[in-house]
Amino acid sequence: MSSAKRLKNQQAREQRSSMVGFRTAQQTRLGEAHMKLIGAYSSPYTRRVAITLRHYGIAHDIKKVTPFGDTKAWLRRINPVAKIPILELDDGEFVTESQVILDYLDTLAPKGLRLTPSTGPQRRKIQNLCGIASAAVDKLVSVLYEFHFRPIDKVYKPWTKMCDEQTADGFKWLNAQLNDRRFFGSQITQAEITAAVFWQFAVEKRARFCERMNCSQLQALSEELEQTEPFLATMPEGPIRDGITLGTRD
Amino acid sequence: MSSAKRLKNQQAREQRSSMVGFRTAQQTRLGEAHMKLIGAYSSPYTRRVAITLRHYGIAHDIKKVTPFGDTKAWLRRINPVAKIPILELDDGEFVTESQVILDYLDTLAPKGLRLTPSTGPQRRKIQNLCGIASAAVDKLVSVLYEFHFRPIDKVYKPWTKMCDEQTADGFKWLNAQLNDRRFFGSQITQAEITAAVFWQFAVEKRARFCERMNCSQLQALSEELEQTEPFLATMPEGPIRDGITLGTRD
Structure with a gap:
């Protein structure tokens, strides 16, 4: 999609977001937390984590890395099995596997936005x-x-x-x-x-x-x-x- | 291992179990819950669920099924992707994927035996x-x-x-x-x-x-x-x- 078309869609999209009960990151951004998501949106596992981060309004950087080619060696030093996504927390702790990352992000969800309830x-x-x-x-x-x-x-x-x-x-x-x-x-x-x-x-x-x-x-x-x-x-x-x-x- | 040798090991084993803080099912069996674990111990994913069930003392049956050969068609009717393990709950609900099953079993853990804490x-x-x-x-x-x-x-x-x-x-x-x-x-x-x-x-x-x-x-x-x-x-x-x-x- 061209950036012009992307811009053009902005308002309609924001309206639609609230229609489906899907708030945007801007509306709910949390304080100073600054995590780093390591992966690529071309990986559906990375993408569902990135979408969840945005849904919860959690400020984060993304480091674009794939488990192929030159970046694989770098990835192995962080995650021994060289898979994406990886979430790097503020204190340098690395969390791997998208299901584990989501389980953690759920605990940071703003009230009413949690995508998976904690029990039941x-x-x-x-x-x-x-x-x-x-x-x-x-x-x-x-x-x-x-x-x-x-x-x-x-x-x-x-x-x-x-x-x-x-x-x-x-x-x-x-x-x-x-x-x-x-x-x-x-x-x-x-x-x-x-x-x-x-x-x-x-x-x-x-x-x-x-x-x-x-x-x-x-x-x-x-x-x-x-x-x-x-x-x-x-x-x-x-x-x-x-x-x-x-x-x-x- | 022969059943004689197995029997012979019983006492030493029970002593060792309590030594490593690993209670046996017999000591902690819960009321009337009667789940069915579908899978085979030759699958490490099934086995870790079976071990967790025993650790928590949750009464259960096991239906031995592998995702190979004749049983695959039967398995597909329960789990569309034909994978084991599957946990069938009392009311007939099926839970698939060992990590999901463990997450549920943790909520049933007797006090002090929980293998993964609920938060933190x-x-x-x-x-x-x-x-x-x-x-x-x-x-x-x-x-x-x-x-x-x-x-x-x-x-x-x-x-x-x-x-x-x-x-x-x-x-x-x-x-x-x-x-x-x-x-x-x-x-x-x-x-x-x-x-x-x-x-x-x-x-x-x-x-x-x-x-x-x-x-x-x-x-x-x-x-x-x-x-x-x-x-x-x-x-x-x-x-x-x-x-x-x-x-x-x-």
């Missing part, structure tokens, strides 16, 4: 939805890796077919849980954010595969949230580096 | 350790799958080498965090349980690979906890079914 059946249900969304996108990533990190004669179709089935089953199940673009009532929870981010990632990488799933509810949820400030401010960077472009295979 | 820096640190242990074992499983679910001419060594590095880096880092077989003070937390279960799984599958990592602290922790009741009662079943034996490749 709703917590369990939101986490369960996020867990299935994660499994679906993990299998999608396995197939992207299969085609992009090994020569074509090493690709094993029965394996990618099995992964594709798991991805499609996971997304179709999530789609069936949605009722008018929500998993529960009218409020946005972490389940909607995660499902929307992961679905958008899948569509971006494998549009025709996703089209065949007929996930109209997921698509409508994604289109709605992609117009809100936290989503627009965390648009994937595109090809992740020199010549490595995951996706667009069908 | 200790919670974050335990979850971080578990997250890195999970990433390490995920990469190990990727390599096991590479060798067992595709023909040898489709195996791509640069990929398995990269995974092996991540596994080794993760376990070595965990090993370095341990001090006299504990991550913090003297108490057993979910971090020790997860690290011990995952390390034991790795050693069972790839003994020589693990030996080269020189993780003496992880090994000592594993040897200690494998003698406690919750670990002895959840010994992996061995080869998971007809001819599929993951592991023992170096």
Whole structure:
């Protein structure tokens, strides 16, 4: 999107944000906390953390790093398994794995904005939805890796077919849980954010595969949230580096 | 282990259990709750849940299912992504993903036995350790799958080498965090349980690979906890079914 078009959308977007009960970072920015998010918006796991930070209005820097190429060695020194995202806290502590980071960020949520409640059946249900969304996108990533990190004669179709089935089953199940673009009532929870981010990632990488799933509810949820400030401010960077472009295979 | 030897170890084990602050299910069994754990102890993710159930003294049944072969279709009807473990609650609700299940079980923990505190820096640190242990074992499983679910001419060594590095880096880092077989003070937390279960799984599958990592602290922790009741009662079943034996490749 051009910056002109982006600017033009600003007012409409802010109006829409409040319509869906999704406040912007500007409205709720917290004091002097200054965390650093390490990762890239092209990683859906990083992106859901970045969106949550913005939703909670937590001031933060972002250090753009991917687990590929030259930055991998640097990443390994912080996170031994060289994965993103990583959250660096004020005192230098590093927190890894997006689910762990979200669990921590929830404790900093301004009253009324918390995306996963601290206890109760709703917590369990939101986490369960996020867990299935994660499994679906993990299998999608396995197939992207299969085609992009090994020569074509090493690709094993029965394996990618099995992964594709798991991805499609996971997304179709999530789609069936949605009722008018929500998993529960009218409020946005972490389940909607995660499902929307992961679905958008899948569509971006494998549009025709996703089209065949007929996930109209997921698509409508994604289109709605992609117009809100936290989503627009965390648009994937595109090809992740020199010549490595995951996706667009069908 | 033979059942005679198992019986013989009973008393020593119970004594040891209380020595390491690790009570047995018998001492703490809760009322009438009757959950069903669906999975297999040969899955380290299932096993850490089973051990936690026993540690908390939560009465439960286990339905032995693996995501391979004939049972996969049945599993897909419960968990769309066909993964284990799954916890079925009394009212028929299904909870998937071991981290989500553990988060729920923690809310049922008898006073003083909780393996992950409900808030604070200790919670974050335990979850971080578990997250890195999970990433390490995920990469190990990727390599096991590479060798067992595709023909040898489709195996791509640069990929398995990269995974092996991540596994080794993760376990070595965990090993370095341990001090006299504990991550913090003297108490057993979910971090020790997860690290011990995952390390034991790795050693069972790839003994020589693990030996080269020189993780003496992880090994000592594993040897200690494998003698406690919750670990002895959840010994992996061995080869998971007809001819599929993951592991023992170096």
